[in-house]
Amino acid sequence: xxxxxxxxxxxxALAAGIIAISCSSDDDNTPxxxxxxxxxxxxxxxxxxxxxxxxxxxxxxxxxxxxxxxxVITIVGDIMANTTYNGTVAFLNETESPAEDITEEVEEEDxxxxxxxxxxxxxNITTEYGNFDGDGNPLGTVxxxxxxxxxxGNFTVTLRHEPTKPNTGLADAGGxxxxxxxxxxxxQ
Amino acid sequence: xxxxxxxxxxxxxxISIAQNCTYTLTGxxxxxxxxxxxxxxxxxxxxxxxxxxxxxxxKYTFDDLCNGATYTIRVSHxxxxxxxxxxxxxxxxxxxxNMEHHLEELGEISITGxxxxxxxxxxxxxxVSNEAIQANSAGSLGDALNQLSGxxxxxxxxxxxxxxxxxxxxxxxxxxxxxxxxxxxxxxxEHAPNVDLNNAGSISVIKGAAGLQYxxxxxxxxxxxxxRRIPISDSLYGETLLTGVSNGRGGSVTTTxxxxxxxxxxxxxxxxxxxxxxxxxxDYILSNxxxxxxxxxxxxxxxxxxxxVEASYSIYNNRLGILxxxxxxxxxxxxxxxxxxxxLFIEDFTYDINPPRQEVxxxxxxxxxxxxxxxxxxxxxxxxxxQNNRLEFDIRRDSEDVRPxxxxxxxxxxxxxxxxxxxxxxxxxxxxxxxxxxxNFPDPATGIRRxxxxxxxxxxxxxxxxxxxxxxxxxxxxxxxxxxxIDAQKFYRTSFWEAxxxxxxxxxxxxEDLGTQLLTNPEFTFHNISATAGVGYDFNDTxxxxxxxxxxxxxxxxxxxxxxxxxxxxxxxELGDIRFDQETSNKISIALSRKSTQWSFTVAPFANYIxxxxxxxxxxxxxxxRGNFQVWEYRQxxxxxxxxxxxxxxxxxxxxxxxxxxxxxxxxxxxxxxPLINIPPVNxxxxxxxxxxxxxxxxxxxxxxxxxxxxxxxDNNFEIFIVETDSNVLVDVSTPPEAYHLINLxxxxxxxxxxxxxxxxxxxxxxxxxxxxxxxxxRQRFFADDLGRNVSLQLKINY
Numbered sequence: 001x002x003x004x005x006x007x008x009x010x011x012x013a014l015a016a017g018i019i020a021i022s023c024s025s026d027d028d029n030t031p032x033x034x035x036x037x038x039x040x041x042x043x044x045x046x047x048x049x050x051x052x053x054x055x056x057x058x059x060x061x062x063x064x065x066x067x068x069x070x071x072v073i074t075i076v077g078d079i080m081a082n083t084t085y086n087g088t089v090a091f092l093n094e095t096e097s098p099a100e101d102i103t104e105e106v107e108e109e110d111x112x113x114x115x116x117x118x119x120x121x122x123x124n125i126t127t128e129y130g131n132f133d134g135d136g137n138p139l140g141t142v143x144x145x146x147x148x149x150x151x152x153g154n155f156t157v158t159l160r161h162e163p164t165k166p167n168t169g170l171a172d173a174g175g176x177x178x179x180x181x182x183x184x185x186x187x188q
Numbered sequence: 189x190x191x192x193x194x195x196x197x198x199x200x201x202x203i204s205i206a207q208n209c210t211y212t213l214t215g216x217x218x219x220x221x222x223x224x225x226x227x228x229x230x231x232x233x234x235x236x237x238x239x240x241x242x243x244x245x246x247k248y249t250f251d252d253l254c255n256g257a258t259y260t261i262r263v264s265h266x267x268x269x270x271x272x273x274x275x276x277x278x279x280x281x282x283x284x285x286n287m288e289h290h291l292e293e294l295g296e297i298s299i300t301g302x303x304x305x306x307x308x309x310x311x312x313x314x315x316v317s318n319e320a321i322q323a324n325s326a327g328s329l330g331d332a333l334n335q336l337s338g339x340x341x342x343x344x345x346x347x348x349x350x351x352x353x354x355x356x357x358x359x360x361x362x363x364x365x366x367x368x369x370x371x372x373x374x375x376x377x378e379h380a381p382n383v384d385l386n387n388a389g390s391i392s393v394i395k396g397a398a399g400l401q402y403x404x405x406x407x408x409x410x411x412x413x414x415x416r417r418i419p420i421s422d423s424l425y426g427e428t429l430l431t432g433v434s435n436g437r438g439g440s441v442t443t444t445x446x447x448x449x450x451x452x453x454x455x456x457x458x459x460x461x462x463x464x465x466x467x468x469x470x471d472y473i474l475s476n477x478x479x480x481x482x483x484x485x486x487x488x489x490x491x492x493x494x495x496x497v498e499a500s501y502s503i504y505n506n507r508l509g510i511l512x513x514x515x516x517x518x519x520x521x522x523x524x525x526x527x528x529x530x531x532l533f534i535e536d537f538t539y540d541i542n543p544p545r546q547e548v549x550x551x552x553x554x555x556x557x558x559x560x561x562x563x564x565x566x567x568x569x570x571x572x573x574x575q576n577n578r579l580e581f582d583i584r585r586d587s588e589d590v591r592p593x594x595x596x597x598x599x600x601x602x603x604x605x606x607x608x609x610x611x612x613x614x615x616x617x618x619x620x621x622x623x624x625x626x627x628n629f630p631d632p633a634t635g636i637r638r639x640x641x642x643x644x645x646x647x648x649x650x651x652x653x654x655x656x657x658x659x660x661x662x663x664x665x666x667x668x669x670x671x672x673x674i675d676a677q678k679f680y681r682t683s684f685w686e687a688x689x690x691x692x693x694x695x696x697x698x699x700e701d702l703g704t705q706l707l708t709n710p711e712f713t714f715h716n717i718s719a720t721a722g723v724g725y726d727f728n729d730t731x732x733x734x735x736x737x738x739x740x741x742x743x744x745x746x747x748x749x750x751x752x753x754x755x756x757x758x759x760x761x762e763l764g765d766i767r768f769d770q771e772t773s774n775k776i777s778i779a780l781s782r783k784s785t786q787w788s789f790t791v792a793p794f795a796n797y798i799x800x801x802x803x804x805x806x807x808x809x810x811x812x813x814r815g816n817f818q819v820w821e822y823r824q825x826x827x828x829x830x831x832x833x834x835x836x837x838x839x840x841x842x843x844x845x846x847x848x849x850x851x852x853x854x855x856x857x858x859x860x861x862x863p864l865i866n867i868p869p870v871n872x873x874x875x876x877x878x879x880x881x882x883x884x885x886x887x888x889x890x891x892x893x894x895x896x897x898x899x900x901x902x903d904n905n906f907e908i909f910i911v912e913t914d915s916n917v918l919v920d921v922s923t924p925p926e927a928y929h930l931i932n933l934x935x936x937x938x939x940x941x942x943x944x945x946x947x948x949x950x951x952x953x954x955x956x957x958x959x960x961x962x963x964x965x966x967r968q969r970f971f972a973d974d975l976g977r978n979v980s981l982q983l984k985i986n987y
Contacts, residue, residue, distance in 0.1 A: 032642045032677050034702055038635040039585055041813055061813045063704065066754040066761050068687040070811040095704065105586055112587060120914035156911040161517065161585055170912050174524075174532040176517030178585060180815040180911065 036095055040064045041102055043092040044181050046157060048077075048085035048145055055079050057155075059181040062094070071181070078188050079125075081150045087130070087143045089115055089157060091179065103141055106159070107131075113178075115140030116158040116170050124148030124187055125155060137165040152186040209254035213275060215283040216246045217263060218610070226287060229265040234272075253277045263287065269420070271493075284611065286493070286560070309616070309655050309662050310722025310734040311398030312777045312792050312833075314338070316391040322984065323934065323950070326431040326440040326462060329385045333411065337849040338395055338792070338833035340868040343966040346467055346975050347479045347508045348380040348546075352965065354395050354794060355829045355853040355867050356408030359745040364402050365413040366500060366554055368572045371600040371626060375745035378967065381411075382504045382550035382576065384483035386429070386442040386460045389416035395794070395833070396775045397718060397740035400651050401606065401620055404668040404718030405742035407773040407798060418446055418454045420491055425944075428985045435978035436478070437537070438464035452496070455488035465539040466509075469973035470958045475535045476512040476542055481505065495559040503551045510544040513971045515583055515756070518814040519908045522759040522970070523919045531972045543581040544756075547592075551575045565609040565617075574600045582756060593756075594639050595631035600624060614657045616664075622649035628746070637753060640746040641678035647671065653720075662724035662734075670716040672743045676750070679705045684752050690766070710766050714743040735778045744768040748802050748822050755820075758967075761810055763821045771800040771824070786839050793832040801827035803857070803864065806904050818906050825859040829867075847875040854900065862902050869898035869924065869964055885938035885948075892931055898924040898964045925969055928961035930954070936982075945987035954978045 042062055048055040055077035063069045079085075093100040106113045110133035117140070119125040130142035163175035217229040225246020232239040233250060236259070242248045253259065257277055264270040268287040275283050314336040324332040330341040330349025342350045342357050350357050363370040363381050365388075372382040392412040399410040424447045432439040440462035448454035462481040467474045482505045489498030513531035516522045525532060554572040561567075575597070582593035606620035624647040630638040648671045655664030677699075685691055685706050700707040722736035744764075751764035779792040807821045831853035838846045850872045855864030873893050880886040901924055907916040936950035958977040962969040 031699065031707060032630075032638075032679070033632040034679060034705060034707070035632050035635065035637050037637055044813060059813060063681055063683040065812040065814050066752075066810075066817070067681050067683045067812075068810065069683045071813055102585075109587060116911075118911045118914075154911075154914055158911060162583065176515065176583065177521050177814055178517055179813050180518055180520060181813060182909065182911065 037064055038093075040093055040095060041091050041179060042094045043090075043099070044157060044179055045090045045092065046183075047088050047090070048079065049087075050080070050083055050085045052080050052083055053077055055085070057157075057183050057185070059183075060094070064095070073181070073183060075183060075185065079147060079185055081124070081147050081187050083147050085145045085147075087127070087145045089141050089143075091159065107139065107141055110139045111135060111137075111165065112162050114138060114160050114163045114165065114167075114173065114175075115143075116156075116160065116173070117143060117145070118156040118158065118170060120153040120155070122151060123153030123155060123185065124151040125185075133165070135165070147187045150187050152184070154182050155185045156180065156182040209252055209257075211253045211255050211277050211280050213250040213253055213259075213277060213281045213283060215248060215285060217242050217248060217265065217285045217287055218246065219268070219287055226265050226268070229263060229268075229285075229287065231285075232262050234260040234262060253281075255279065261285075282612075284563070286562075286610070309657075310664055310724045310736040311720075312395045312734070312736065312779050312794070314393045314395070316393075318390055321385060321388055321391065322429060323952070323982075325386055325429045325442055325982065326433055326438075326980065327385070329381050329383050329388075329391070329411075329413070332385055332391065333393060335873070336393055337835050337851045337873075338831070338853075339393055340851070340871070340965060342377060342866065343963065343968075344378045344380075345474070345477050345509075345511050345514075345966070345968050347464075347477065348378055348510075350377065350380055351393075351411060352868060353393060353409035353411075354796065354831055354833075355855050355864070356796075359742065359748075360406070360408035362399075362403045362406040362410045363413070364410060366415060366502070366552060366572070367556060367570050368552070368554065368574070368602050368604075369403060369624075370550075371574050371598055371602075372548075372550055372576045373578055373596060373598060375747050378510075378546075379548075379578070382506070382548055383413060384458075384460050384481075384485070384502070384504055386440075386444075387415070387458050387483070387485050387502065388413045390414045395792075396736065396777050396796070397738040397773065398666075398720045398722070398736050398777075400653055400666040400668045400718060400720055401618060404649065404651070404670045404716050404740055405770075407740050407742050407771065407775075407796075415487070416444070416446075416456070418448050418456060418491070420450065420452050420454075421448060422450050423448055426987050428987075429982065430984075431980055431982045433464070433978055433980040435975055436464035436467045438462070438478075438539075439980075440481075452490045452492045453488075454491065455486075457484075457486045459484045463539070466537050468537075468976050470960045470976035471973065472530060472534045473537055474511055474972055474975075475531070475533050476509040476545070478539055478541045479506065479508040480541065481507070489556075493560070494562075495557070497557045498555075500554045500556075501552070503549070505549050507541055507547045508545060509541040510546065511968050511971060512542070512544070514968050515544045516759045519759050519817055519906075519919065520815050520910060522921075523908050523910065523917055526919060526921070526970045527917075543583050545581050547579040547581070549575075549577040560610070563611045565607055565611060568606045568608070569604070571601075571603045574598075574602070576600075591634055593634055593636050595634050596640070597629045597631065598626065599629075600626040609654075615654065616656075617652075617654040619652045620650070622647065624648075637679065639753075640750050641676045643674055643676035643746070645675070646673045655722075660726040662722075664720070664722045664724075666720045668718045670714075670718070672712070672714040672716070674710075674712040674743075676710050676712075678708050678710060678750055680708055680752065682706055688763075688765075694766070710749075712743070712749070712766075714770050716741040716743060716770055730784050731780070731782050733778070733780045735776070738775045738777075739773070740775070741770045741772045743770045744802055751822070754817065758820075760806075760818045760820050762804060763819065765822055768802060768822070768824060769800055771798055771802055773798045787837070789834070789836040791832065791834050794830070796829040798827045798829070800824040801857075803827070805865075805902070806906060809906065816908055825857050827855065827864060828858050829853060829855045829864075843878055843880055845877050845879075847873075847877065849873045857902075863900035865902050865904070866965060867898065867900065869927075870896040886935070888933075888935040890931070890933055892929065894929045895927060895963070897927040921970065924964040925962035928959060928963075930959060930961070931956040941985070945985060948982075948984040948986075950982040950984070952980045952982070954980075 046057040059071045061071035091102040117127040129138035159179035160175040163173035167173040217226045229242040340352045359375045394410040397406045426445040428443045442460040444458040446456040460483040467477045485502035487500035512533040556570040558568040578596045579592040580594035602624045609617035626645040651668035653666035697708040718740045720738045724734040751762040775796040777794040781790040834850040836848040855867040875891045878888045932954045934952040939947045
């Protein structure tokens, strides 16, 4: 009899404990805070200037690197044969308003970054670095682009983070690719 | 209950007035703590002066007892406190006697590591002994489990070691620690279990879902970390283990101190510190692979014959580096890394742990109580609170930015109530309830879109298990029902929401439209049924066979439901699906064993058929400013896993034994008729052990581990545009590495320091020949070789 009674008391205590826990849910349904991706680069813009006419090569991926929409590539202006252009490159985050200019950040941390310009074989383009980091190694947000005879092919702009510096090119630079955009260009 | 006995006795004695002394008293003597029967317990009836012993099955029988008479029976056993009970005979009477362990348990049972069975009687279960746990003191839980047949591990480097049971891992493996299910974001393949191995007394692995009391979704299996047992006696004792290792140039210290009293009160504290610098492959340093782990645990309580209460708290703190070379920015970087023989980042050795790295803190506070009722059973109740904080630091473009890229806080309240029926020793029955409340909070301060969303989750479970032993035959069955409710708040990219067609399927889920992002409120309800049935048969004292069937169902995990972005370390985009249903597994396991002193073996084949199996596979590619990324989508399919685990042990002589293990698993997507990814290759371990108890308890083990090449794998290779060559190259992410063979040695000696303290010295070498190899189940195999030779020295002091 005593056993049954003490068993009952025990059961009641346990049931009470479980109910207390089950009901302790804090029902605050405050919506979570939205995150606007800060590190995203939506836009790469290459400006080539020459008195013969300016050229803009641009790639815009408005939904970021892992959004389903592909980047939109536009080339405004013609690249003329046997011409030397002064070039600059800009990296922007246009999800913010006004757009955040990430080029400044790249230039501040110049020893941790390098921009590579890679014309495909057969495309008569050569580039020279126009700016350098504190150790005298190339950075490449400023450059000159010289064309030869008329030709066409791929022209790729790559931004590497924490590359090995100095290096002989993309192949031994290592680091992580922050940007890699290939433009199909024509030298006229 | 006594009321009934008195009532019955009264009725009986009124019928038979004359005293009739032809009746028997039979029953079993049982260890109260693990419900095992006790052989050779001595019972004597004080009134009659006769003494008998329990047989091999723990059964006793007294003949020629008088009906209605009350006898005083004294029960003793070498391992237990002697007790005296009164039994009134009415007809042929049965009475089970529960005994309580005393001091010897510590020295004899717990150290030799024979852990209790945790699953049902027909479940396929393997155990890691305390000795093996201690040998792996400086390693991780996964390292200690790795030595069991049928258990391998999915690694990220050598510090993130996730157990794989018969080919399955992550959400398909349940980890029970301190009686509660570990809630530590276990769905992530790069998330190691947040458990301090050194706090475990023993570890059991149930291969399959037969451990229904722990959960119904253990499609792969259940790992149970049992705490150390504490004896009921007046004692103060401790143990300290010091391990130094050459590879990683670090080591670990772990100490346990326990105080117990005859009254049943006890308290125990335990602490561990591990510190390693960069580990090394045979030919180079694996830069940024160090680890720093700090753990502590305290428990105290009272353990009486019929009741007990325990409170405990533990904290696990780990900071570990992820191989620097494994961090890639694009698929082209991945191609470069795979095609390079050596990692692209090799720096000088350091203890520094830089990004990419993980910092995890796991805390558990627990209150547990039990009460036993004679001839009825034992009720246990447990409440616990777990908090898991996971920080993952990535290499950010702005190196001044020290914020983590992932910051998750998972809080879980659990309450369980179990009832163990113990009145009849031929029947084992257990029923129980579970209620669990969980909140996941991803901190928005990271400035990076959440990997998994904010959610509240409520789980409720109820189960019943029973087994009956009829002489040589055991039959068992169990049933479990689980209810899961998930209330999530997730931001989707508008472009993704539309690309998936969710805008047409689930317009009602959208709470707020923020332009480029949508706040949604998906809710999921799952009803899961799981069941188990088994038979066991003892042919004789040597041979025995068990067969077990388990049905289990698992609700999809957060990454399977919600993934919608770039998985940095794999350089691929991973997409989940909120339309997923639970997956259901039907598994049949058979084990034929032979047990004798000269030759023991177990041959355990299994077949696991899983419908709606959730897997991830490549489905296409996606262009971005970082180049082309491969897109991997989760998909549901039907899968089949077949395999066999073989354990074999020969005792060649008094001093020498030979041990052999072989594990085979074959995994197939039966819908597409393609092999499953990441299925462990066939592997075999052979060990020769020499022991000499007379000479300082000398023990020398030579071990050979051979992993075959995995020849069955899906082809997930893809092409990527390489700027330098202006052409596409094939990125081989599929081909498994070659077979490899490792030799390990370990020797140990015991020295008596004083009457109460012993010192054990152990010297071990793993990968003796400094073999360069890559392991198919290591996610860093694309980037670097696995570990080279490691020499470790271990000192263990018991006091």
